[in-house]
Amino acid sequence: METSFILVVTIFVLAMFVGFELITKVPPTLHTPLMSGANAISGIAIIGALIAAGAPETNLASILGTLAVALATVNVVGGFLVTNRMLGMFKTKSEREQ
């Protein structure tokens, strides 16, 4: 138990460092798509929601899980689609003239 806890803490700390490195390289022009894209990624909570919602017995836990699936899906689907829509607007001068 404690060993696996230390393992997940290690993953957490390393992932934070990767995150800082990645994000500082995103130019200010793309900060809004970055936020909406990151937002979609934070919908990863859907993984936990699916496990709770898919439990064999229907009870309070699985109902909470189902609600979480719905909310996280709004986040995931809406987030990636709106990011895609925004990124499609960024064009260079030559791309615009085509």
Added chain:
Amino acid sequence: MTAANLIAVAYLGASILFIVGIKRLSSPRTAPLGNLLAALGMGVAIVATLFHQNVVDFRGILAGVAIGGAIGAVAAARVQMTAMPQMVAVFNGLGGAASALVAAAEIVRQVGAGSLPSPFVSVPIVAGTVIGALTLTGSLIAFAKLQELMTGRPVVFPGQRVLNGLLALGLLALATSVVAQPQDLTIYWGLFALSALLGVMLVVPIGGADMPVVISLLNSYSGLAACATGFILENQVLIISGSLVGASGIVLTRIMCKAMNRSLANVLFGAFGGEIAAQAAGVTAARGSVKSGSPDDAAVILDAARSVIIVPGYGLAVAQAQHAVRELSDLLLQRGTQVRYGIHPVAGRMPGHMNVLLAEADVPYEQLVEMEEINPSFPHTDVALVIGANDVTNPDAHENPASPIYGMPILEVSRAKTVMVCKRSMSPGFAGVDNPLYTRAQTMMLFGDAKKTIEAVSSAIRAL
């Protein structure tokens, strides 16, 4: 390989796709594929989870995905680019709520099954619940402020800080109790409710001008809440992607604070824009005389200019003048004038907002230049055309230590040979501070609606 191992490998693949996806956001050219890769990663993670041994009943899942997916797709297709901050705020809130509900489902399940969660599980449950619930209600208040469903002014009342301090202490007490006796679900739901209340209380005293910071911070919270659920379920992909989002929000929050020359504590607890606005309202236009010009005057000056820097502010978006401005800049470009846009980090209502608004109006992104990069160009620029921006051009930020915005990084438009300011009236900006730029000798004010004024300038240039 067992099914569990295969799922773990799929999660690793999803994590790699998220990281590569964000990495490709380093340029507008590579970004669209990056977003698709991240979405693919999410798809891989979701499909893999459906093979999890505990996932056997698909009815709830199908209903949740169908409803959530439909709402998300319609919202993404319909939202106006000016309303992006609100949309991101709501989505942050939903992400936080989903994480809090996952934490709630887990404690309810474990207590129902008669097992007592160890502190290694109950502490992340508490963290996921507090951060998630707070993110939900805080985001909804931010949404209401941005959507103008409630006042954008800070909501303050006597004893507010004491009350919030007491709420925070109560939250700490309940959190400790949940860890000590997780079997008592009443305490747990009390914690859930108090976290939600605290989210409201923490965001209401923050003014509308500070919402870019709040949204960035809530973005970070939604990631950290997902991280907490990863600790509960000991699930690597949740932890990795939650951390990426958490880090993203923290970096953006720091950038926004720096752009406003404010500490995070000052943004969160300073109730900025309340009292100052009230004081400043009466004294505007009191110093110096203002020179106002017509669109024809502006056309003559712009016609003679060889270099122009357009400085857009949120007022431009409010007036829906993006297309009119792009037409004017195309017209000037055709005449051989160099035209660039100087973008302040807080020009819009969220990080990078102005760039999206201009990209939507077909402004090529290589014309959009960040503040630090363009500031050295102002002294040898013929015309700085300020449209709907105010505080971010205020020379007091450099020259007047008594100004409330002293020290804030600004676009140094006052160094340009001529400054044109397109503005509805002399009223002060969002921060409620007087702007001496308007009474400078080289400044010409173009009063009126930004869209109509810029259109009039364009037709005057064509008529020359």
